[in-house]
Amino acid sequence: xxxxxxxxxxxxxxxxxxxxxxxxxxxEHLWRALAAMxxxxxxxxxxxxxxxxxxSLALLxxxxxxxxxxxxxxxxxxxxxxxxxxxxxxxxAVRWRVGMGDxxxxxxxxxxxxxxxxxxVLHQCPVTVKRAVLASMSAVLRPGGxxxxxxxxxxxxxxxxxAFRFVQLADGKEDTQPNADGALPxxxxxxxxxxxxxxEVVPTVTGSISVYVARRG
Numbered sequence: 082x083x084x085x086x087x088x089x090x091x092x093x094x095x096x097x098x099x100x101x102x103x104x105x106x107x108x109e110h111l112w113r114a115l116a117a118m119x120x121x122x123x124x125x126x127x128x129x130x131x132x133x134x135x136x137s138l139a140l141l142x143x144x145x146x147x148x149x150x151x152x153x154x155x156x157x158x159x160x161x162x163x164x165x166x167x168x169x170x171x172x173x174a175v176r177w178r179v180g181m182g183d184x185x186x187x188x189x190x191x192x193x194x195x196x197x198x199x200x201x202v203l204h205q206c207p208v209t210v211k212r213a214v215l216a217s218m219s220a221v222l223r224p225g226g227x228x229x230x231x232x233x234x235x236x237x238x239x240x241x242x243x244a245f246r247f248v249q250l251a252d253g254k255e256d257t258q259p260n261a262d263g264a265l266p267x268x269x270x271x272x273x274x275x276x277x278x279x280x281e282v283v284p285t286v287t288g289s290i291s292v293y294v295a296r297r298g
Contacts, residue, residue: 112283112290113138116200116231119280119294122146126195129154131182131218132202136164136175138231142198143173154180154188182206183213185221192223200231201290204260205252208268211259215272222297228274234282234291235263245288265293273298 122128122142126149130139133153143151153175155161161177168175180188182202197218203211218228236242242261249257259265269277274295281292 108283108285108290109137112231112281112285112292113141113200115281115283115292116198116229117141117145119229119292120196120198120227122149122151122196124148125150127189127193128152128196128198129185129189129194129221131185131197131199131214132156133164133177134160134201136161136167136177138198138200139164139175140167140171140173143168143175144171147174150176152176152178152189154178154182154185156181183210183217185217189221191220194221194226195223196227196229197222198229198231202232203230203265204233204248204257207256208259208264211265211268212272215268215274219273219297224297226297228269228293228295228297230265230269230293231290232265232293233257233260233288234265234279234293236261236288237282241284241289244286247287261288265291269293269295 116138120142122145124146128142128149128151130153133139133155136153139151139153142149153164158179161179164177178188203214206214233248236245245261266277266279275298277295279291280294283290
């Protein structure tokens, strides 16, 4: 990722401007609300949204706790432009930064963040990049800081595995299959996170989305 290569928000099939419309089909309001519930933002918390895309989750967190300090990081200037317009319309004080998920310390500094949140990012990454991003998330968190990830997880039923094929067509099977096989919790633990758990599973028309929660060791 540090070589400025990343998968666009909608993979190979659609331009960025359609992202919010497509994601709405994934029961977005439910899994984003669940992610925000596990983030549980508090006044003066520094919350980093990694791969923030068009800013929907960061803006939700800003509505839940306007006194939290929220930073959205994404490598794609086009989606950040959309995020900035949405924030201006909502009068939300979110900071937006261009940056790669494996270079978070360069963006914010080591041990500077209370909570890292990320949604629909890691399933698009090769396993080596998944590991690098999780290590970067750990490095930017303060000791005991919280990690909340909402992403495609283990696809437990035949129906969900079939539904997930659309995602695999868009983002590639090699990168997405580890998520479908349930690899994320082990990768999180490998990166030094403790108390890793799959807190929620939300079936959608594109496969099941899991909410994972952990703490930096």
